[in-house]
Amino acid sequence: MYFTMLSYLLTIGVSNFRYQYTLASGWSAMKIAGGLKQVRTIVWDPLGNMLVAQATRGISVHTFGADGCINSTNMLISGNQLNHGLALTPDGTTLYASGETAAYSWTYNPATRSISNQKTIVKGISTGIHSTRTIAVVPSQPNLILVQVGSNANFDMAAASSSAGRAIIKIFDTSKAPSAGFNYNTDGEVFGYGLRNTIGFVPDPSGVFWGVENSGDDFTRTENVGNPLTTRNAWYGYPTCFAVWDPSSFQGLKTGSNFVVSPNSSYNDATCNGKAIPPRLSFQAHSAPIWNTFDADAKNMYVAFHGSWDRSPATGFKVVAIKFQKNADGSYEPVAASDSRTGYTDIFSTPNPGSCTANGLTQSNCFRLTAAAWDPAGRGLFVGSDNSAEGEIYVLSPTA
Missing domain, CATH: 2.120.10.30 (TolB, C-terminal domain)
Known part of the structure; x- marks a missing residue:
């Protein structure tokens, strides 16, 4: 199916991936749309049409053919006030x-x-x-x-x-x-x-x-x-209060614990950990998570990392998977412990994030990932890029 769809895309003029990428084993990637403007959010209507928020352009609607490829695109709402x-x-x-x-x-x-x-x-x-x-x-x-x-x-x-x-x-x-x-x-x-x-x-x-x-x-x-x-x-x-990522600089705290930037006698780390709700799982600083979505059975939550714009070397510029579990009481939570630094895995990423430039929030020599949305029709994970050079949409599909 992947190669059939790729061949069809080439015939209708969808350009190649604008930026290089790497994939985890067990995944395929395909660019399904390009030439858009700052893709930010993707949703589907009950008939399977895809609606896309394009920052400062408006909302576009895309239909799919029987082969799973986009066969029409129209602006549903035009307006530079929508972002x-x-x-x-x-x-x-x-x-x-x-x-x-x-x-x-x-x-x-x-x-x-x-x-x-x-x-x-x-x-x-x-x-x-x-x-x-x-x-x-x-x-x-x-x-x-x-x-x-x-x-x-x-x-x-x-x-x-x-x-x-x-x-x-x-x-x-x-x-x-x-x-x-x-x-x-x-x-x-x-x-x-x-x-x-x-x-x-x-x-x-x-x-x-x-x-x-x-x-x-x-x-x-x-x-x-x-x-x-x-x-x-x-x-x-x-x-x-803020969450610890690397606990080596914090005495008595773990990854995910809350800390105060400037503790004093009346408000300190212990105060924060007694009052603020802590994160269930922490990410590396400057990853800049933009969107998240669950797969069909909520066994994984996928997160699009936009990538850092003010950190050297840069980090992020990838999609990660967080394994989830359903508890006996019917609630859901990540499999990893709250103090884990390995509770998520990369599935789609730029080959060398440290080399990514980010002159502003949407200008970069790498994709700027957004709009993670699991397709209800089962085609996989749709991910956007709002790089100002070209708005793109990719489909990441499990192969096993």
């Missing part, structure tokens, strides 16, 4: 997308791949160094949406309070949305805060959301951010 967030209700009839200061909804028709009835759902979102606003629909109660906002600085001290409306994920009941939309800071409920920039979060089969957090510019981690039907006001530590 990342994209979600569909399970029945495929309501579409959500976001820009820096607002989130919107449309009535969506999967059969005609058309939209109508645009509404502003959330407005008044703060601006800052993080402009993306991830949106997720709660599958079991799709009138509820989660909207994430990052910090406005590396250390956004005001975000220690949830009322700042930054470094936070909030819940909004769209069935009660005012005609002009909710105000982000004053409306909705606090799901979790102290989350510097949790760009990706996805539910497991039990309804618990797992987020990949871009913490202070020296820290990254993944965490259980809870069930949105029951969790409220959970605090994950930012901008006071």
